[in-house]
Amino acid sequence: MPPFVDFRKVWLAYDDELLARRQFAVEDISLQAQPGEFIAIVGPSGCGKSTFMKLATGLKRPSQGAVLVDGREVAGPLKITGMAFQAPSLLPWRSTLRNVLLPLEIVEPHRSQFRARRAEYDAKARALLASVGLAGYEDKFPWQLSGGMQQRASICRALIHEPKMLLLDEPFGALDAFTREELWCTLRDLQAAQRFNVILVTHDLREAVFLADTVHVMSRGPGRMLVRREIGFERPRDLALTYTREFSDVVLELREHIGSIRRAPEAVS
Ligand code: ADP
Numbered sequence: 001m002p003p004f005v006d007f008r009k010v011w012l013a014y015d016d017e018l019l020a021r022r023q024f025a026v027e028d029i030s031l032q033a034q035p036g037e038f039i040a041i042v043g044p045s046g047c048g049k050s051t052f053m054k055l056a057t058g059l060k061r062p063s064q065g066a067v068l069v070d071g072r073e074v075a076g077p078l079k080i081t082g083m084a085f086q087a088p089s090l091l092p093w094r095s096t097l098r099n100v101l102l103p104l105e106i107v108e109p110h111r112s113q114f115r116a117r118r119a120e121y122d123a124k125a126r127a128l129l130a131s132v133g134l135a136g137y138e139d140k141f142p143w144q145l146s147g148g149m150q151q152r153a154s155i156c157r158a159l160i161h162e163p164k165m166l167l168l169d170e171p172f173g174a175l176d177a178f179t180r181e182e183l184w185c186t187l188r189d190l191q192a193a194q195r196f197n198v199i200l201v202t203h204d205l206r207e208a209v210f211l212a213d214t215v216h217v218m219s220r221g222p223g224r225m226l227v228r229r230e231i232g233f234e235r236p237r238d239l240a241l242t243y244t245r246e247f248s249d250v251v252l253e254l255r256e257h258i259g260s261i262r263r264a265p266e267a268v269s
């Protein structure tokens with residue numbers, strides 16, 4: 001099967017001056033993800049994880065190489081993606097339901113049909129909210145929800161237009177450990193049901209190993225993909241897995257890689 005995400009020897013310098021000096025934010029990135037694959041990107045701060053995301057969604061074009069998504073070269077911002085970030089960034093004057101509906105009001109082809117199909121879209125948003133445990137909160141405002149509930153709503157907003165790819169940049173970083181683990185399970189179940197591709201950027205190695213099919217470790221200075229580790233644990237995965245020896249061994253193995261990156265001389269400068 002052709003890959004869904006295909007980075008072919010991708011280099012990016014943020015501007016012409018940096019390019020002239022050959023100072024790249026990411027260098028020589030080749031990475032493929034199969035349709036429906038869940039990948040996690042881990043690495044020290046400043047290694048290029050956000051830059052990778054910008055390239056995957058077309059917010060940045062490579063200085064060299066090519067990025068293909070769903071068989072096409074990415075030439076501008078992609079509509080087939082949904083995104084969620086560390087801050088839930090819900091609009092405070094909109095109810096939970098109307099926050100979730102927002103992409104349908106903005107992105108074509110939904111935008112022009114929004115009024116005519118409003119009842120159908122409402123029902124869809126309510127069903128999605130119910131699937132993440134937010135039934136009954138549709139009419140509440142963001143400030144009436146806990147941090148974890150806001151993040152659930154923001155993941156619903158990212159998925160309402162049924163994107164083929166979900167990009168998550170540290171989505172659970174601001175949550176307490178219990179809420180974070182609950183949301184791992186929410187994301188696991190949504191992805192199992194809908195089979196969208198996921199690119200998850202995280203600092204949390206346990207999160208990466210629990211959720212992903214493949215973990216990619218990036219190094220800093222220059223930002224390169226250093227290690228690709230397939231995570232073979234059977235699905236569906238239960239949180240109990242995270243307390244097993246096999247799981248800890250994989251986490252430790254990845255930690256070793258990141259430790260050696262941090263100890264490397266170029267990472268210190
Ligand atoms: P991470 O997300 O892993 O913390 P980034 O992708 O934000 O890393 O940054 C990678 C490198 O690119 C860093 O050296 C950073 O200083 C540089 N960089 C990021 N954004 C810009 C920008 N807009 N202009 C110039 N350099 C940038």
